Amino acid sequence: MTDEVDRLVADWHRERGDLDLSAVEVFSRVGRLARHLDLARRKAFSAHGIEPWEFDVLAALRRSGEPYRLSPGQLLRETMVTSGTMTNRIDRLAERGMVRRLPDPADRRGVQVQLSATGRRAVDAAFEGLLASEHQLLSGLSGRDRTTLAGLLRTLMAPFDSPAD
Amino acid sequence: MTDEVDRLVADWHRERGDLDLSAVEVFSRVGRLARHLDLARRKAFSAHGIEPWEFDVLAALRRSGEPYRLSPGQLLRETMVTSGTMTNRIDRLAERGMVRRLPDPADRRGVQVQLSATGRRAVDAAFEGLLASEHQLLSGLSGRDRTTLAGLLRTLMAPFDSPAD
DNA sequence: CAGTGTTATCTTGACGTCGAGATAATGGAG
DNA sequence: CTCCATTATCTCGACGTCAAGATAACACTG
Numbered sequence: 001m002t003d004e005v006d007r008l009v010a011d012w013h014r015e016r017g018d019l020d021l022s023a024v025e026v027f028s029r030v031g032r033l034a035r036h037l038d039l040a041r042r043k044a045f046s047a048h049g050i051e052p053w054e055f056d057v058l059a060a061l062r063r064s065g066e067p068y069r070l071s072p073g074q075l076l077r078e079t080m081v082t083s084g085t086m087t088n089r090i091d092r093l094a095e096r097g098m099v100r101r102l103p104d105p106a107d108r109r110g111v112q113v114q115l116s117a118t119g120r121r122a123v124d125a126a127f128e129g130l131l132a133s134e135h136q137l138l139s140g141l142s143g144r145d146r147t148t149l150a151g152l153l154r155t156l157m158a159p160f161d162s163p164a165d
Numbered sequence: 166m167t168d169e170v171d172r173l174v175a176d177w178h179r180e181r182g183d184l185d186l187s188a189v190e191v192f193s194r195v196g197r198l199a200r201h202l203d204l205a206r207r208k209a210f211s212a213h214g215i216e217p218w219e220f221d222v223l224a225a226l227r228r229s230g231e232p233y234r235l236s237p238g239q240l241l242r243e244t245m246v247t248s249g250t251m252t253n254r255i256d257r258l259a260e261r262g263m264v265r266r267l268p269d270p271a272d273r274r275g276v277q278v279q280l281s282a283t284g285r286r287a288v289d290a291a292f293e294g295l296l297a298s299e300h301q302l303l304s305g306l307s308g309r310d311r312t313t314l315a316g317l318l319r320t321l322m323a324p325f326d327s328p329a330d
Numbered sequence: 331c332a333g334t335g336t337t338a339t340c341t342t343g344a345c346g347t348c349g350a351g352a353t354a355a356t357g358g359a360g
Numbered sequence: 361c362t363c364c365a366t367t368a369t370c371t372c373g374a375c376g377t378c379a380a381g382a383t384a385a386c387a388c389t390g
Binding site: 024031140 | 166168169170171173176177179180181184185186187188189190191192194195196197198199200201202203227228229230245289292293296299300302303305306308310311313314315317318319320321322323324325326
């Protein structure tokens with residue numbers, strides 16, 4: 001059983017037999033898989049009328065728990081985007097009625113982004129759809145394999161976790 | 166040992182204890198890891214004065230072997246971008262002297278993109294740098310673990326491989 | 331060989347993100 | 361108090377990508 005990446009590695013090996021390509025076997029698959037997952041995510045969300053970037057913001061608010069309120073600064077750290085991008089995202093989500101901007105009572109520079117009831121319904125439905133879709137994709141792996149995979153990925157993530165991120 | 170994703174899952178579990186979050190353990194890590202890898206890739210390439218998108222195109226030409234010549238259509242299929250994007254990329258690579266556009270002798274609609282000597286030197290150096298960087302990131306895993314991980318990822322990729330991709 | 335659907339590439343306009351900088355408020359040091 | 365470095369958010373211009381459509385050439389059909 002060979003896949004895209006096996007062919008990629010075979011090509012490189014033919015051209016550059018002097019190089020150790022073992023890293024490519026892992027990282028190229030991570031990259032491609034992430035790409036396919038993005039598409040699957042987009043598809044799962046489209047059934048609920050939301051975009052991946054919308055989900056990212058709404059989900060951060062949703063999982064922060066009651067009262068579903070975070071500052072733009074907290075949101076941009078959760079979602080790994082710049083402040084300009086977050087301003088734009090909040091604008092568009094507010095236009096759609098998914099969130100509201102409230103003044104921060106303790107800091108007049110600050111703003112609180114409040115998830116609306118509409119937004120909460122949307123993000124809950126979208127998340128359930130996403131889980132169903134991802135569950136499908138995982139069906140090829142046993143429970144034991146899933147745990148192994150999650151563990152190996154966590155190990156790989158470790159260097160990126162806290163330091164100067 | 167807990168990571169970002171453990172915290173994410175814990176948050177969701179507190180808010181939505183009714184849902185099975187095992188898929189998140191895997192896919193959220195794949196997505197985040199891919200993001201960090203993109204940054205690491207960008208950093209590794211910057212030492213050689215090229216951008217990730219440049220590498221993607223040049224590497225496709227390089228690993229195709231002599232005479233390092235592919236059509237824009239082949240390139241866009243290799244790199245998973247649209248035709249408009251590829252036209253733009255070839256334009257910029259040609260400006261930098263990394264590739265040349267040649268007419269396709271067999272099809273007057275067609276074009277052949279030819280890797281230049283400069284382009285070949287650049288992509289070879291960049292690839293070596295990338296492998297060194299990725300080797301570092303893999304150092305936390307034993308050879309056995311790497312093989313296991315690559316295998317599990319390949320299994321996950323299988324549904325995406327040939328069908329209507 | 332005329333007609334027609336397909337293929338290959340390029341063009342265009344809209345969109346989302348980034349990076350740098352602007353604005354405004356805060357909090358600590360002297 | 362007054363400075364001043366820091367923090368929070370927003371603004372603006374540039375850039376890369378995409379989607380849709382334009383153009384041109386090919387290849388099959390009758």
